[in-house]
Amino acid sequence: MEAIIESLGIIEGNQEKETEGKDENLVKELKDGSQMMVANLYPPCPEPDLTLGMPPHSDYGFLTLLLQDEVEGLQIQFQQKWVTVQPISMAFVINVGDHLEIYSNGKYKSVLHRVVVNAVKSRTSVASLHSLPFNHTVRPSPKLIDEANPKLYADTDFNSFIAYISSKEPKRKDFLDSRKLTSP
Numbered sequence: 652m653e654a655i656i657e658s659l660g661i662i663e664g665n666q667e668k669e670t671e672g673k674d675e676n677l678v679k680e681l682k683d684g685s686q687m688m689v690a691n692l693y694p695p696c697p698e699p700d701l702t703l704g705m706p707p708h709s710d711y712g713f714l715t716l717l718l719q720d721e722v723e724g725l726q727i728q729f730q731q732k733w734v735t736v737q738p739i740s741m742a743f744v745i746n747v748g749d750h751l752e753i754y755s756n757g758k759y760k761s762v763l764h765r766v767v768v769n770a771v772k773s774r775t776s777v778a779s780l781h782s783l784p785f786n787h788t789v790r791p792s793p794k795l796i797d798e799a800n801p802k803l804y805a806d807t808d809f810n811s812f813i814a815y816i817s818s819k820e821p822k823r824k825d826f827l828d829s830r831k832l833t834s835p
């Protein structure tokens with residue numbers, strides 16, 4: 652995250668000099684932030700072409716650390732095509748989540764991904780989603796907003812996310828789309 656913040660041209664503030672703009676200490680807030688772990692088991696499916704292990708979605712949070720076993724299944728959308736992420740033993744897949752897209756005001760894009768199943772092998776994965784504490788608001792960094800770069804996303808928090816996914820089946824990048832502000 653420090654490298655990402657640097658790449659955005661945002662200089663992290665000194666903790667003692669915290670001002671009203673809470674973004675000053677994003678790294679610290681993330682260290683004390685939320686972690687959600689999801690363990691997934693995809694049993695073999697006799698008719699894999701008729702279903703998906705997980706529908707297309709992008710993840711809650713800034714970054715997801717994903718550990719997959721040796722069985723293929725994860726696909727990301729790249730240039731309108733689904734591309735399989737080849738499992739690499741003992742390596743994490745790092746995915747950009749919705750909160751990083753919001754915080755960076757669209758400079759980073761959260762990755763749309765899905766999971767396909769197969770007829771032969773079961774597959775397991777563990778995803779670890781990292782963000783600010785659950786009671787914090789995620790918003791575009793004020794340091795990235797000016798007249799030339801208007802704010803593109805509404806403020807969001809965990810409650811609005813839960814309210815949204817409870818109200819409808821999560822499909823595609825729906826939640827993020829719901830945070831997008833129409834052009835000013």
Ligand SMILES: O=C(O)CCC(=O)C(=O)O
Pocket residue numbers: 689691705710717719724725764766775776778
């Ligand atoms: O099983 C996978 O490889 C991906 C799981 C996933 O996308 C998730 O848990 O959010």
Ligand SMILES: [Fe+2]
Pocket residue numbers: 708709710764778
């Ligand atoms: Fe995911």
